[in-house]
Amino acid sequence: MPAQTPVLPTSLVGSYAQPEWLIDRAKLAGRFPPRVRARELWRIEPEHLKEAQDDATVLAIRAQEEAGLDIITDGEMRRESYSNHFATALEGVDTDNPGTALDRSGHPNPVPRIAGPIERTGPIEVEDVKFLRAHTDRTIKMTVPGPFTMSQQAQNDYYPDLESAAMAYAAAVNAEIKDLHAAGADIVQMDEPYMQARPDDARAYGLQALEAALDGVTGTTAVHICFGYAAIIHERPEGYSFLPELGGCSADQISIETAQSGLDLGVLSDLADKTVILGVIDLSDQEVESADVVADRVRRAFHFTSPDKITIATDCGMKYLPRASAEGKLRSMSAAAATLRAEL
Numbered sequence: 001m002p003a004q005t006p007v008l009p010t011s012l013v014g015s016y017a018q019p020e021w022l023i024d025r026a027k028l029a030g031r032f033p034p035r036v037r038a039r040e041l042w043r044i045e046p047e048h049l050k051e052a053q054d055d056a057t058v059l060a061i062r063a064q065e066e067a068g069l070d071i072i073t074d075g076e077m078r079r080e081s082y083s084n085h086f087a088t089a090l091e092g093v094d095t096d097n098p099g100t101a102l103d104r105s106g107h108p109n110p111v112p113r114i115a116g117p118i119e120r121t122g123p124i125e126v127e128d129v130k131f132l133r134a135h136t137d138r139t140i141k142m143t144v145p146g147p148f149t150m151s152q153q154a155q156n157d158y159y160p161d162l163e164s165a166a167m168a169y170a171a172a173v174n175a176e177i178k179d180l181h182a183a184g185a186d187i188v189q190m191d192e193p194y195m196q197a198r199p200d201d202a203r204a205y206g207l208q209a210l211e212a213a214l215d216g217v218t219g220t221t222a223v224h225i226c227f228g229y230a231a232i233i234h235e236r237p238e239g240y241s242f243l244p245e246l247g248g249c250s251a252d253q254i255s256i257e258t259a260q261s262g263l264d265l266g267v268l269s270d271l272a273d274k275t276v277i278l279g280v281i282d283l284s285d286q287e288v289e290s291a292d293v294v295a296d297r298v299r300r301a302f303h304f305t306s307p308d309k310i311t312i313a314t315d316c317g318m319k320y321l322p323r324a325s326a327e328g329k330l331r332s333m334s335a336a337a338a339t340l341r342a343e344l
């Protein structure tokens with residue numbers, strides 16, 4: 001069992017900088033995040049790819065540990081994007097004949113085409129979490145795409161409406177979350193960025209799908225909501241269009257971004273009963289922030305919630321950063337946490 005995490009624990013949101021030798025970073029950054037498979041991004045031949053991904057995962061784990069992080073992810077080294085790794089592994093989805101859907105910036109994107117009933121025929125990320133558990137003794141977190149977001153990233157040619165599709169995705173996610181906890185995950189996080197991008201639909205049926213995905217789950221859960229990758233979506237709104245609604249959901253933790261947007265942290269009052277995973281590392285700039293700058297970003301939250309309800313984290317999308325920049329930012333985050341703990 002991992003040691004108990006300290007007050008103000010530090011964590012990635014999910015992804016870490018993927019090595020240049022593993023994935024073509026120029027191709028990755030020069031396109032929107034893939035929703036269908038994008039095997040052309042990998043530099044490694046298929047017969048050696050799993051071994052290379054395992055090696056990269058160990059490097060990501062060690063980088064987090066050496067930087068002093070308290071909660072460790074696998075860095076999502078095996079993924080082309082946060083969502084397609086899971087979404088394309090489900091039955092009922094035709095990935096050979098993809099459909100089209102608008103991404104959050106309004107551009108058409110190839111997406112999985114729902115051609116039959118969505119079913120999870122077996123675990124998808126369980127071996128990943130077992131690998132992570134075997135390579136660190138710290139608290140671990142595994143991420144899965146949320147049901148609402150997957151429904152928005154698909155062409156629905158089977159269900160009567162997207163709400164029905166979202167509920168089918170929720171059943172698959174629910175089974176996966178339970179298996180991930182059973183396999184050793186301390187925290188399982190659902191990534192739901194499209195709740196911010198499409199708040200009206202999120203209110204209409206997204207919360208219902210989220211609750212269905214959490215039904216009967218006994219381990220610690222989190223929901224991540226964001227403004228999009230800084231490497232791709234450059235404009236930031238002044239605030240979330242969908243956040244207070246998550247204050248009443250069943251998840252234990254809510255993950256938000258504050259560094260790139262300069263978010264008004266008064267929104268934390270709506271999440272008073274939740275642990276907040278507070279994004280305080282700006283990923284729109286490769287320059288490494290000082291620990292003092294990061295600590296000041298965290299202190300802003302103390303006016304609205306208590307330190308024991310905060311996890312210090314990056315904003316999301318670290319996979320797009322150069323490794324040296326990513327490593328430096330993690331060290332600054334850990335140093336800021338140490339400073340704040342000493343003050344407390």
